[in-house]
Amino acid sequence: MQKSYDFGWLERQVDEHPYPIFFAVLSGAHMYGFPSGDSDYDVRGAHVLPLEDVVGLRARRDTVDVMHDLEGRELDVVTHDLKKFIELLLNKNAMVLEQVFSPHLIEGGDAFDELKEIAGDCITRHHAHHYLGFARSRWEGFEESRRLKALLYAYRGCFSGIHLMRTGEVETDLTTLAAKYNRPDLLDLIEAKQAGTEKMQLDPSSIDKHRDYVLELIERLEKEHEASELRETPEADAKERLHDLLVRVRLQAR
Known part of the structure; x- marks a missing residue:
C-alpha cells in the first residue's frame, strides 16, 4: 500500500x-484535519506478538505505549496486538475503526489491505454510541476550558457520527465534513486553530451560538442512529475471515 506522506522521521520511530x-x-488532530503548529503526534495501529509469547508463559504485551520527545513535542505511539485489535473492531469500537481507515498511513501491507476490506463489513449503526459519547465529553471539556481544540473535537464527533450513520463511510477530517455539510463557518475555526496553538481559547461572545448548535447536532446524531439502515451486527462471516487473517499473520511472523 502506498504511504500518504513523507515523514521519514516518523517512520523511523515506528x-x-x-x-x-x-x-x-x-491519528489525533492530524487525522481530524486541524493540527496546529505545536500539535503532538499520535501514532496508532497494531503489532504482532511472537507466537512463543502467545502460547507460552511470558507476560504478554497486548498494548504497547511508547512516548518520544521530538524537539519539545510528544510522539505517542500506541499499538495493540493484532488479536486485541481485531477483538476491539468486532466489539464496535469506533476508535480502532477510524484507525483502519485513516488516510495517513505510516506502515501497512497486503494483509492490512485485507483487514481494511473486512473492517468495512464490521460497520454497524451502534457505532453511533461512540460518537455520541465522544461529542458530549468533548463539549463538556470545552465548557470547562473554552479551548478551540475541544470545540472542534465536539464538532468532529458529531459530524463523523452523522456521516457514518447516513452513508456507512468513515470520515474523520472535519475540513471535509464541513464542506460536505455546508458549514463554512467551521472552516474559519479550523484555520484559526491551524494558525494558532493547542491551548488557544474561543472568543467568549460566540460560545452561546456554538452551544446551541453542538447540542442540536448531538440530538440530530441520536435521530440518525434511530433512523440508520446500517446493519445491527458485523457481517456473518466477518469474524471467521478475521480469524483466518490473524492465524496466517501470526504463523508468518514466527
Whole structure:
C-alpha cells in the first residue's frame, strides 16, 4: 500500500517498535484535519506478538505505549496486538475503526489491505454510541476550558457520527465534513486553530451560538442512529475471515 506522506522521521520511530508492526497510522488532530503548529503526534495501529509469547508463559504485551520527545513535542505511539485489535473492531469500537481507515498511513501491507476490506463489513449503526459519547465529553471539556481544540473535537464527533450513520463511510477530517455539510463557518475555526496553538481559547461572545448548535447536532446524531439502515451486527462471516487473517499473520511472523 502506498504511504500518504513523507515523514521519514516518523517512520523511523515506528521502526524502533519492540514488535513487528502490522500497520501504523497518524491519528489525533492530524487525522481530524486541524493540527496546529505545536500539535503532538499520535501514532496508532497494531503489532504482532511472537507466537512463543502467545502460547507460552511470558507476560504478554497486548498494548504497547511508547512516548518520544521530538524537539519539545510528544510522539505517542500506541499499538495493540493484532488479536486485541481485531477483538476491539468486532466489539464496535469506533476508535480502532477510524484507525483502519485513516488516510495517513505510516506502515501497512497486503494483509492490512485485507483487514481494511473486512473492517468495512464490521460497520454497524451502534457505532453511533461512540460518537455520541465522544461529542458530549468533548463539549463538556470545552465548557470547562473554552479551548478551540475541544470545540472542534465536539464538532468532529458529531459530524463523523452523522456521516457514518447516513452513508456507512468513515470520515474523520472535519475540513471535509464541513464542506460536505455546508458549514463554512467551521472552516474559519479550523484555520484559526491551524494558525494558532493547542491551548488557544474561543472568543467568549460566540460560545452561546456554538452551544446551541453542538447540542442540536448531538440530538440530530441520536435521530440518525434511530433512523440508520446500517446493519445491527458485523457481517456473518466477518469474524471467521478475521480469524483466518490473524492465524496466517501470526504463523508468518514466527
